[in-house]
Amino acid sequence: MVWAVSRESGQAAVEAVAAIPLLLLAGAVALQLLLAGYAVVLADGAAEAGALALAAGRPAKPAAGKALPGWAEEDLEVAVRGGEVTVRLRAPSPLPGLAGALAVTSSAFARPAGR
Numbered sequence: 001m002v003w004a005v006s007r008e009s010g011q012a013a014v015e016a017v018a019a020i021p022l023l024l025l026a027g028a029v030a031l032q033l034l035l036a037g038y039a040v041v042l043a044d045g046a047a048e049a050g051a052l053a054l055a056a057g058r059p060a061k062p063a064a065g066k067a068l069p070g071w072a073e074e075d076l077e078v079a080v081r082g083g084e085v086t087v088r089l090r091a092p093s094p095l096p097g098l099a100g101a102l103a104v105t106s107s108a109f110a111r112p113a114g115r
Contacts, residue, residue: 031094036102039091042068043106050078050085055110060085084109 046064053063061078064087068076075090084107091102 028094032091032098032102035093036091036104039072039089039102040104040106042072043087043089043104044108046076046078046089047085047087047106047108050080050087051083051108051110054080054083054085083111 046067049067050060050064054060060080064078064085065073065076068089071092072089075092077088079086079088086105086107088103088105090100091104093102
């Protein structure tokens with residue numbers, strides 16, 4: 001019996017090894033998109049909490065900070081103009097280079113107490 005050796009005998013293994021970095025990159029991008037979406041939800045809730053506090057006659061900034069989990073409070077910026085509360089929150093990132101570059105913004109409006 002004669003065994004024929006094909007030149008394609010290791011092709012699948014080589015292609016699998018070459019695809020691993022692309023799969024890891026796609027996973028990192030998907031994770032970053034999920035984290036950015038999570039940051040949008042958090043910013044929306046914080047802006048709404050700040051606006052509700054403003055409508056009740058309390059300061060908006062502490063209320064917006066309390067509406068966030070502990071890790072997010074240091075990445076928070078709150079601006080109040082009239083009855084509008086704007087929250088800017090840096091999105092968490094597994095990639096250190098993107099951590100400071102990604103931020104989301106959300107606004108909520110409420111009529112301040114006494115008006």
